[in-house]
Amino acid sequence: MNLYEIYFAGSLLLIAAGLYIIASKRHLVKIVIGLEVVTLGVNLAIASMGIRIMDGVIVMDALAQSMIAISIAVAAAIAALALSIALNIYRHYGTFDIRKLRRLRW
Amino acid sequence: MDPLAVILILVGAAIVTVILDPVFKRIRMIELSGVITCIALLSTLILLVLDAVVGAPPRMIIFGPDSPLTASLKLDMLSIYLSIIFSGLGLMAAIYSMKYMLFEVEHLPLDDLFWVKVRELGLDRYYALLLTLIAGMIGVTMANDFFTLYVFWELMAISSYSLVAFRKWSWEAVEAGFKYLIMSTLGSLAALLGIAVLYGLTGSLRFDAVRVAVFGGGNMAAAFSLVMILIGFGVTAAIVPFHSWLPDAHPAAPTPISAILSGVVIKTGIYAMLWSMFKIFGPVAYGFSPALIGLGILTMSFANIAAIMQTDIKRFLAYSSIANIGYIVTGMGLAAHILRTYPSEVGLAALALTGALLHVLNHALGKGLSFLSTGCYILRINSREIEKLEGIGPRMPATTASLGIGLLNLAGVPPLSGFWSKLLIVSAGLGVPSDGLMLAATIIFIVNCIMAAGYYLWLFQRLAFRRPMLDGGHKEVMEAPALMLTPLLVLAAACILVTIMLNPVLQLIQSALEVILR
Numbered sequence: 366m367n368l369y370e371i372y373f374a375g376s377l378l379l380i381a382a383g384l385y386i387i388a389s390k391r392h393l394v395k396i397v398i399g400l401e402v403v404t405l406g407v408n409l410a411i412a413s414m415g416i417r418i419m420d421g422v423i424v425m426d427a428l429a430q431s432m433i434a435i436s437i438a439v440a441a442a443i444a445a446l447a448l449s450i451a452l453n454i455y456r457h458y459g460t461f462d463i464r465k466l467r468r469l470r471w
Numbered sequence: 472m473d474p475l476a477v478i479l480i481l482v483g484a485a486i487v488t489v490i491l492d493p494v495f496k497r498i499r500m501i502e503l504s505g506v507i508t509c510i511a512l513l514s515t516l517i518l519l520v521l522d523a524v525v526g527a528p529p530r531m532i533i534f535g536p537d538s539p540l541t542a543s544l545k546l547d548m549l550s551i552y553l554s555i556i557f558s559g560l561g562l563m564a565a566i567y568s569m570k571y572m573l574f575e576v577e578h579l580p581l582d583d584l585f586w587v588k589v590r591e592l593g594l595d596r597y598y599a600l601l602l603t604l605i606a607g608m609i610g611v612t613m614a615n616d617f618f619t620l621y622v623f624w625e626l627m628a629i630s631s632y633s634l635v636a637f638r639k640w641s642w643e644a645v646e647a648g649f650k651y652l653i654m655s656t657l658g659s660l661a662a663l664l665g666i667a668v669l670y671g672l673t674g675s676l677r678f679d680a681v682r683v684a685v686f687g688g689g690n691m692a693a694a695f696s697l698v699m700i701l702i703g704f705g706v707t708a709a710i711v712p713f714h715s716w717l718p719d720a721h722p723a724a725p726t727p728i729s730a731i732l733s734g735v736v737i738k739t740g741i742y743a744m745l746w747s748m749f750k751i752f753g754p755v756a757y758g759f760s761p762a763l764i765g766l767g768i769l770t771m772s773f774a775n776i777a778a779i780m781q782t783d784i785k786r787f788l789a790y791s792s793i794a795n796i797g798y799i800v801t802g803m804g805l806a807a808h809i810l811r812t813y814p815s816e817v818g819l820a821a822l823a824l825t826g827a828l829l830h831v832l833n834h835a836l837g838k839g840l841s842f843l844s845t846g847c848y849i850l851r852i853n854s855r856e857i858e859k860l861e862g863i864g865p866r867m868p869a870t871t872a873s874l875g876i877g878l879l880n881l882a883g884v885p886p887l888s889g890f891w892s893k894l895l896i897v898s899a900g901l902g903v904p905s906d907g908l909m910l911a912a913t914i915i916f917i918v919n920c921i922m923a924a925g926y927y928l929w930l931f932q933r934l935a936f937r938r939p940m941l942d943g944g945h946k947e948v949m950e951a952p953a954l955m956l957t958p959l960l961v962l963a964a965a966c967i968l969v970t971i972m973l974n975p976v977l978q979l980i981q982s983a984l985e986v987i988l989r
Binding site: 407439446450466 | 540585622625629633636645646648649653656657664670671674675676
C-alpha cells in the first residue's frame with residue numbers, strides 16, 4: 366500500500382466521521398464542529414494527492430500546499446459565520462438544541 | 472478589458488463602502504453606500520456590454536510564471552454573457568435596495584426590544600456583501616483553473632450566507648441561514664474533494680491541462696471526481712435531492728437579495744456544471760446523460776407540484792426557481808445525450824444548449840422582476856400570504872403590470888422570449904423521433920411547462936383581477952415609491968427588449984457555445 370493511499374483512506378474516514386457528527390448530533394455548535402471535521406478530511410485528501418517522492422525523499426507539491434492554506438482560511442471564515450449565526454439562534458430561542466427550532470429540518 | 476478589472480472594481484468598491492460606512496452614518500446619509508454600489512455595478516456592466524458588442528476575442532491572464540501550478544483568469548464570450556446577466560440584475564437589486572432596505576431596518580414592526588436595538592445598527596456591511604457576492608459570481612465565470620473557481624465560489628457562498636441571515640432579528644432568517652450554510656458548505660466540500668482527486672490524477676488544475684488528461688475517457692478516479700463535482704455544484708444549483716435549503720433560504724433573505732439568489736446565484740451552479748461536464752470531462756466519454764435527464768425531470772416535476780401547494784408568495788417563487796433549474800438541466804441533459812448517442816447531430820445539441828442558456832437569461836429577468844414586485848407588495852401590505860395580496864392590482868397598477876410581464880415571461884406565453892427558450896429545448900428533444908428516452912423527456916417537459924404556465928397565470932389572476940377578501944379591500948394602499956419602481960420598469964422593458972432583439976442575443980449565445988463545444 367502506498368503512502369498516499371493510507372492518507373487518502375484516512376481522509377475518507379475523517380469525512381465519514383464528520384458526516385456522522387452532522388447527521389446525529391442535536392447541538393448547533395457540535396454540527397459546526399462536524400463541518401470542520403469534514404473540512405479537515407478534505408484538506409488531508411488534497412495533501413495525500415500532493416505527495417511526491419523525489420530521490421527517495423517525500424515532498425509535498427507546492428500547489429497542494431497553497432490549496433490547503435487557502436482552504437483552511439476559507440474554513441475559518443465559514444466557521445466564524447456559522448458560530449455567529451448559531452449565537453443569533455441562541456438569542457432567539459435560548460437554546461442550542463435544533464429540535465427546539467421551528468423549521469430546521471434537513 | 473482585463474478580466475481582473477471587473478473583479479477589482481467590485482471588490483474595491485466593497486472595501487470603500489466598508490471604510491466610509493462610519494462617515495456616512497455620522498452624516499446620516501447611508502444611501503451613499505448604495506450610490507457607490509450602483510456606480511461600481513454600472514461601470515462593470517458597461518465594460519462587459521462594450522466587450523460583448525465589440526466581440527472581443529477570448530483572453531487569459533496568468534499570475535506569475537506560466538506553469539501548470541499558477542492561478543489564471545480567462546475572459547470569453549460565455550463568461551461575458553453570464554457576467555452581463557449577473558451584474559445587470561445586481562445593479563437593479565442595488566437600486567431597489569436603497570429604498571427597500573431602509574424600510575426593512577427602520578419601519579417594519581417588531582415586538583422584541585433587544586432586536587429593535589440590534590436593528591438600529593442599520594445597514595452595516597449590506598452593500599459590501601452585495602458587491603462581494605456579485606464579484607464572486609463573476610469570478611466563478613472568469614476562473615481558468617479549478618482552484619480559482621473554488622476560491623471565488625466560496626467568496627460568493629460566504630457573502631450569500633451572511634445576506635440570507637442578514638435580518639437577524641427574524642427567527643426565520645437565522646434558521647434558514649444556518650441550514651443554507653451547512654448544506655451548501657457540504658456541497659462545496661464535495662466539489663473540493665472531487666477537485667483534489669482530479670489534481671491527483673493530472674498534477675495540475677488548469678482547465679486546459681485537466682481537459683487533455685481526462686477528456687477522451689478516464690478511469691474510475693476521474694468518474695468519481697466527476698460525480699463529486701456534479702454533486703457539489705448541484706447543491707448550489709438546487710437540483711432536487713439537494714434542493715431542500717432553497718425554499719427556506721430564498722424567502723428568508725431580504726427581497727432584493729432573494730431576487731439575486733433566485734435569479735442568478737443558482738445559475739453559477741449551472742455554469743460550473745456545464746463547464747465541467749461539457750468542456751472538461753466531455754459527454755462522449757462519460758455516460759452521465761441519462762442521469763442528468765432523469766435529475767432534470769425529477770427536479771421540475773417535484774418543484775412544480777410543490778409550488779402549487781404554497782400559500783406564501785416568496786416560497787412559491789422559490790419553488791418555481793427549482794422548476795426552472797429543472798428545465799435548464801433537462802436541456803443540458805438532452806444536449807449531452809445527443810452528443811453521446813448521435814455524434815453527427817452536433818447542431819441539435821447546440822440547439823438544446825442554446826435553449827438552456829437563453830432560459831438562464833429569461834429566468835433571471837422574470838424571477839428578478841417577480842421577486843422585486845413582491846417586495847413592493849410587502850412594503851405596502853407587510854404580508855407574504857397570497858390570500859391577503861389578492862386584488863391588489865388596481866391599487867398598484869405599475870407594479871402589478873411589471874409583475875405580469877415577468878410572470879408571462881416565466882410562463883412562456885408566445886411573443887415573449889421565455890417561450891422561445893422552451894421551444895428551442897423542445898425542438899431539440901423532438902429532433903430524433905426514434906429515441907424513446909428523448910421523446911419521453913420532452914413530453915414530460917411540455918406537460919411541466921403547461922402546468923407551470925397554468926399556475927403563473929392563476930397567481931397573476933388572483934393578484935390583479937380578483938376581488939379583495941379583506942374588509943374594505945386595499946383602499947389605503949398606494950403605488951410603490953419611484954426609486955423602487957424604476958428597476959421594475961427597467962427589467963420589464965428588458966424582458967420586451969430581449970424578445971424584440973432575439974437575434975443579437977442568440978448570436979451572443981452562439982459565440983458562447985463555440986467556447987464550450989469547440
